[in-house]
Amino acid sequence: MTLMTATARKLLAAIALSGAAAALTSTVASAGVLPEDRADVLYHRYEGGGVTIHGPSVLVRKKLAEKYSVSANYYMDMVTSASIDVQVSGASEYKEERDQWSVGFDYLRGKTTYTLGYTDSEEDDYHATTASFGLSQDLFGDLTTVSMGFSRGNDTVRRTISNPLNPGARIIDPTFEMDLDRWSYRIGVSQILTKTLIMTLGLETITDEGYLNNPYRAFRYVDPEDATNFRLATEKYPRTRTSNAVALNARYFLPYRAAVFGGYRFFTDSWGIRANTAEVGYVHPFKNTPWTLEASYRFYQQDHADFYSDLFPRIDFQNFMGRDKELSTMDSQTMHIGATYEFGNAGLSFIKRGTFNVFYDRIQFNYDDFRDARDPGLIAGQEPLYEFGANVYQVFVSIWF
Amino acid sequence: MRARAAAIVLAAMTLAGCGDLQPWVKPYERQALADPIMSFDANPVSTAYMDHVFEAREGARGALGSAGGGCGCN
Numbered sequence: 001m002t003l004m005t006a007t008a009r010k011l012l013a014a015i016a017l018s019g020a021a022a023a024l025t026s027t028v029a030s031a032g033v034l035p036e037d038r039a040d041v042l043y044h045r046y047e048g049g050g051v052t053i054h055g056p057s058v059l060v061r062k063k064l065a066e067k068y069s070v071s072a073n074y075y076m077d078m079v080t081s082a083s084i085d086v087q088v089s090g091a092s093e094y095k096e097e098r099d100q101w102s103v104g105f106d107y108l109r110g111k112t113t114y115t116l117g118y119t120d121s122e123e124d125d126y127h128a129t130t131a132s133f134g135l136s137q138d139l140f141g142d143l144t145t146v147s148m149g150f151s152r153g154n155d156t157v158r159r160t161i162s163n164p165l166n167p168g169a170r171i172i173d174p175t176f177e178m179d180l181d182r183w184s185y186r187i188g189v190s191q192i193l194t195k196t197l198i199m200t201l202g203l204e205t206i207t208d209e210g211y212l213n214n215p216y217r218a219f220r221y222v223d224p225e226d227a228t229n230f231r232l233a234t235e236k237y238p239r240t241r242t243s244n245a246v247a248l249n250a251r252y253f254l255p256y257r258a259a260v261f262g263g264y265r266f267f268t269d270s271w272g273i274r275a276n277t278a279e280v281g282y283v284h285p286f287k288n289t290p291w292t293l294e295a296s297y298r299f300y301q302q303d304h305a306d307f308y309s310d311l312f313p314r315i316d317f318q319n320f321m322g323r324d325k326e327l328s329t330m331d332s333q334t335m336h337i338g339a340t341y342e343f344g345n346a347g348l349s350f351i352k353r354g355t356f357n358v359f360y361d362r363i364q365f366n367y368d369d370f371r372d373a374r375d376p377g378l379i380a381g382q383e384p385l386y387e388f389g390a391n392v393y394q395v396f397v398s399i400w401f
Numbered sequence: 402m403r404a405r406a407a408a409i410v411l412a413a414m415t416l417a418g419c420g421d422l423q424p425w426v427k428p429y430e431r432q433a434l435a436d437p438i439m440s441f442d443a444n445p446v447s448t449a450y451m452d453h454v455f456e457a458r459e460g461a462r463g464a465l466g467s468a469g470g471g472c473g474c475n
Contacts, residue, residue: 040444040445040446042446042447042450044450046454057446057449057450059445059446073446140424141423141424141428142424142428143424143425143426184463186463186464192426192431192434194426195426195430195431195433195434196433196434198434198439198441200441202464202465203464204463204464205463206462206463243461243462243463244463245461245462245463245464246464247464247465249441251439251441253433253434253436253438253439257436257438258438259436259438259439261441265461265464265465267460267461267462267463267464269460273460273461275459275460275461277461283438285438292438298455300455300459300461302459302460302461305460326457326458326459326460327460330459332455332458332459334455357444357447359447361451361454363454363458365458392451392454394447394450394451396444396446396447398444
């Protein structure tokens with residue numbers, strides 16, 4: 001049986017959905033200038049928690065007549081998963097693939113930039129589309145940039161089942177098709193404070209309505225016939241979720257040409273999750289060399305959703321019951337290092353410059369109320385808490401033309 | 402009530418002050434700010450990818466990046 005973890009579900013279904021959308025959206029740093037013409041080719045690889053996800057991402061952006069900018073992004077995830085959710089369910093490792101296409105269009109008029117975007121994400125049992133609109137405006141002698149945006153998404157959730165004619169194969173369940181609608185509203189302000197300091201403030205409200213379950217994942221409850229054991233049942237989620245996030249970021253230029261940056265985000269939602277994210281980092285170009293090194297540290301912590309429990313007392317304990325570890329009380333710590341090598345046009349007249357980049361992130365996830373239930377010999381509810389580390393690799397080439 | 406009145410007066414004073422606001426960092430003084438190392442999103446493909454690595458494994462979402470943007474995704 002294929003069982004998608006929250007990781008795979010989100011990554012495959014909707015997550016990278018906006019990945020390209022974000023990549024296509026010009027930043028708020030200046031509304032009166034279109035983003036540069038560039039092309040990026042990236043290979044990404046994530047390994048952790050029994051899951052490997054890798055694939056390419058390709059972005060091309062081009063200005064037209066100095067008033068318009070068009071962009072396109074292709075992103076692919078190839079997943080091999082034997083995550084803890086898969087193992088607890090008794091399922092075997094599975095593989096799947098997700099393809100995502102995004103296109104974007106920017107129009108610059110005076111000091112205002114208008115942005116349109118569209119993303120389509122396709123996999124066997126999940127189809128997601130998102131359309132977005134945004135605008136940004138420079139104010140106060142271009143010291144301030146105000147931006148706002150709106151996104152609308154429609155997802156179709158399906159599930160796979162064993163093929164009755166060929167039990168070793170999976171087919172789409174013809175009796176199961178659910179919808180999910182998504183709305184996102186965001187505003188942002190970027191402010192130049194001094195000749196060497198810039199800050200940004202962003203707020204975003206996201207509302208979902210529809211089928212928010214993972215059709216494959218189960219919660220666990222105490223076995224009524226053996227209190228030391230547990231049984232599994234399909235999760236029950238609310239049909240709506242609204243979240244609010246506010247983020248403050250700053251970047252400071254050091255006198256010897258280096259940059260330090262930091263940020264903080266506060267998050268809360270209607271499911272009872274509250275989260276804090278903090279990050280600090282440093283970028284150091286080496287003088288008279290083509291090399292730039294960077295490093296950063298990120299800390300994240302959240303409290304669990306109201307309807308989350310690692311082990312429910314009984315199958316009908318409450319209306320909504322979930323055991324998605326992404327809804328548990330947890331924290332993560334990330335160490336990031338990166339190296340960039342800048343090169344010139346390499347004799348090619350149509351290239352201005354380029355960079356070759358290698359980034360590595362080590363992420364440690366710790367769960368405070370999600371237990372490692374893989375060993376059936378342990379007493380339910382007394383297993384050790386789950387934790388795992390992940391390695392994230394990125395290798396990419398960027399070319400400006 | 403008093404706090405709200407004070408907030409309104411403060412906001413009005415702040416906005417009134419905006420009328421005479423002059424850019425205190427001139428365009429020719431923004432060399433450092435224009436340096437690529439000061440970009441909040443110098444590598445958009447990489448940033449988008451990492452945002453979603455985290456979003457897939459954590460409960461929080463939204464308000465990512467310098468534009469306060471993010472996604473309408475689940």
